Amino acid sequence: MSTTLRGAADPMARRAADGDRKRRRFPWWTLFGVVAVIALVIGSGVLGSSAPTAGQRALAIETDIRCPSCEDLSVAQSSAPTAVAVRATVQRQIAEGRSDQQIESYLESRYGASIELDPPASGWTLLVWLVPLLAGVGGLAVVTTVLIRRHVTVLDEAAAGDVGSIGSVSDDAELPTDPDRLADRRAFLVRSLSDADAEYLAGDLSDRDYLALRRRDMKRLAALDAHGSSALPGPETPAVLSAAGPAVATASAVTSSAVTAATAATAATVTSAATAERPRRGRRSWWFLAGAVAAFTVALVVAVTQFSSNRLPGQTPTGSVSLSPSQQTEETLAQAASDEDQGQVEQAASLYQDVLDQHPANEVALAQLGWIEFETGHSTGDRSLLADARAKLDRAVKLDPQDYAARLYLGTVLLQQNGDASAAVAQFALFHADGPPAALVSQAAPVIRQAYTAAGDPVPAWLPANS
Amino acid sequence: MTMTEDRPSGTRARHPVRWIATVALVVVAGLVAVLATRPPASVAEVDSPLLGNLAPTLSGTTLSGSPFVLPSRPGHYVVVNFFASWCEPCRQEGPQLVRFAFEHSRTNDAQLVSVVFDDTDSSASAYQAQLGATWPTLRADGALALSYGVRAPPTTFVIAPDGRLAAEVIAPVTASDLDQVIATVKARRP
Numbered sequence A: 001m002s003t004t005l006r007g008a009a010d011p012m013a014r015r016a017a018d019g020d021r022k023r024r025r026f027p028w029w030t031l032f033g034v035v036a037v038i039a040l041v042i043g044s045g046v047l048g049s050s051a052p053t054a055g056q057r058a059l060a061i062e063t064d065i066r067c068p069s070c071e072d073l074s075v076a077q078s079s080a081p082t083a084v085a086v087r088a089t090v091q092r093q094i095a096e097g098r099s100d101q102q103i104e105s106y107l108e109s110r111y112g113a114s115i116e117l118d119p120p121a122s123g124w125t126l127l128v129w130l131v132p133l134l135a136g137v138g139g140l141a142v143v144t145t146v147l148i149r150r151h152v153t154v155l156d157e158a159a160a161g162d163v164g165s166i167g168s169v170s171d172d173a174e175l176p177t178d179p180d181r182l183a184d185r186r187a188f189l190v191r192s193l194s195d196a197d198a199e200y201l202a203g204d205l206s207d208r209d210y211l212a213l214r215r216r217d218m219k220r221l222a223a224l225d226a227h228g229s230s231a232l233p234g235p236e237t238p239a240v241l242s243a244a245g246p247a248v249a250t251a252s253a254v255t256s257s258a259v260t261a262a263t264a265a266t267a268a269t270v271t272s273a274a275t276a277e278r279p280r281r282g283r284r285s286w287w288f289l290a291g292a293v294a295a296f297t298v299a300l301v302v303a304v305t306q307f308s309s310n311r312l313p314g315q316t317p318t319g320s321v322s323l324s325p326s327q328q329t330e331e332t333l334a335q336a337a338s339d340e341d342q343g344q345v346e347q348a349a350s351l352y353q354d355v356l357d358q359h360p361a362n363e364v365a366l367a368q369l370g371w372i373e374f375e376t377g378h379s380t381g382d383r384s385l386l387a388d389a390r391a392k393l394d395r396a397v398k399l400d401p402q403d404y405a406a407r408l409y410l411g412t413v414l415l416q417q418n419g420d421a422s423a424a425v426a427q428f429a430l431f432h433a434d435g436p437p438a439a440l441v442s443q444a445a446p447v448i449r450q451a452y453t454a455a456g457d458p459v460p461a462w463l464p465a466n467s
Numbered sequence B: 001m002t003m004t005e006d007r008p009s010g011t012r013a014r015h016p017v018r019w020i021a022t023v024a025l026v027v028v029a030g031l032v033a034v035l036a037t038r039p040p041a042s043v044a045e046v047d048s049p050l051l052g053n054l055a056p057t058l059s060g061t062t063l064s065g066s067p068f069v070l071p072s073r074p075g076h077y078v079v080v081n082f083f084a085s086w087c088e089p090c091r092q093e094g095p096q097l098v099r100f101a102f103e104h105s106r107t108n109d110a111q112l113v114s115v116v117f118d119d120t121d122s123s124a125s126a127y128q129a130q131l132g133a134t135w136p137t138l139r140a141d142g143a144l145a146l147s148y149g150v151r152a153p154p155t156t157f158v159i160a161p162d163g164r165l166a167a168e169v170i171a172p173v174t175a176s177d178l179d180q181v182i183a184t185v186k187a188r189r190p
Helices: A002-009 A011-017 A019-025 A028-044 A054-064 A081-095 A100-111 A123-160 A179-201 A207-231 A236-244 A246-307 A325-341 A345-358 A363-380 A383-399 A404-416 A421-433 A438-455 B002-006 B016-036 B088-107 B121-131 B142-147 B175-188
Strands: B059-061 B067-069 B077-083 B110-116 B155-159 B165-169
Touching: A028 A246, A054 A081, A054 A100, A081 A100, A081 B142, A100 A325, A123 A246, A179 A207, A325 A345, A325 A363, A345 A363, A363 A383, A363 A404, A383 A404, A404 A421, A404 A438, A421 A438, B077 B088, B077 B175, B088 B110, B088 B121, B088 B175, B110 B121, B155 B175, B165 B175
Parallel strands: B077 B110
Antiparallel strands: B059 B067, B077 B155, B155 B165
């Protein structure tokens, strides 16, 4: 009995003093968080820097695009004919050298913004992105606050000790008078204290719960002993006690003194341990909390930036929310090219002109607008437009001699407008030297062949036959 | 009690739950009112991103094997109908398309072109023959459907004489629906 009670006085001291054990047990969840963050970072592929293959690009786009005739499936997940058509288009456009943005822009121009599985982070749909983030941060703040308050309360209660109240509470109304039942009740309370000690030492009980349980049982034990001595006064007491057996008598005798001593010892231990540890434990807990918050924030940022869309190497983590002036120009040029491909020539010309208004020396806009003006002037017979086109193409070639598109356009103009096959051949030779994509060479082959034939030169070997 | 006593005299007790319930009720009532008073979708004309732009090139092979290319500026209204023989709403609108084609064959101001969507040539041919369709019907072409942004049959487009896409309808249409859409487009483009 005395062993049990002494054991009951020890756990706080043992647990408080046995710092190594606590440290071995405590950081598991922190370790779990760190492992989760590392796994997220590695899994996201942010550390990889190799350029994606065409297949990887196609898969990334197809994962982001909704199957047009399905409810909530991506093109990559669906075998519907519309999804098959989208997959074929994506793969064809990648082979033609289109950027991911151009391809997605093309699909959006057909089906609208809803073809993107991720809602745009603008306007009302911005809420879809913000609400979970705010809820997560808010929830984390609440949990953190509750944890801190609870920790502080436990330390305060431990420091307060609350020794004086022990023994002042009595449950006389429920206390039995029968010595056997008294002994049973007492044995139950002693077992309860012992169990609480074991659970606390095993880490299954928090400081707060352990103190509450212990205080309750000690009070009941003290009340039981007080009730036992008052309910059975006079000369009968020894007889009753001896009739109840030596164990009870011993227990009663030991308890009345031991409980007081043990409670005082416990309170002293708790108070001294808590007082000594309070600043250290507070700081350590703050560090753990700060670490947890930091780990959660990092995980959140990585998750949002990585899993909100399939970002590929070279793309910005924030998407296209805020574009630099050069990015805006690229965006406009991509949009203009997309419009041009879709036959929206006027719109494309307007966008190219917008770029030239801002950047008069943009060779891409000069070449493309020059070509649009040439085609329009050629079909309408507008000489001034043809002159403008020629001026723009000359300037584009001068600004960027390695621009194969400008060379191709200029060569075509020289052939079809000026009838100067030799000059056209020279431009086409430079066009080839600038390394154009095979698809473009194949597309331009008839005009190039015509120029070489008209100039009396042999058709070059790099030109595809009969294309 | 204490809070009530501490509150300055004259102020009424606040009931946050009551307020939240009232706001929720008003929002739900508003939503119900909006949904209940929406016009019936007899002609489900949708806001396609293609509208107002030049229509994508409409070309292909007809079910009879002839090549077909719609001029970029057709000079008259063209109704392009994506359909499938297995699609019940398409079967529902079929007779109406026959009627539309017949009525406008006399005035020559509108042309009808059908495009098979996710169906076999044989099934589509049998259906068109049974329907008595005399207008050109193009074989299924995923790329063509994609260029028009078709999600499911029936989907019908109206191309203006200048080649621009004027309307998209994603429900079974009637001849009068199509006439109404064309009239609206004409009114918008005097």
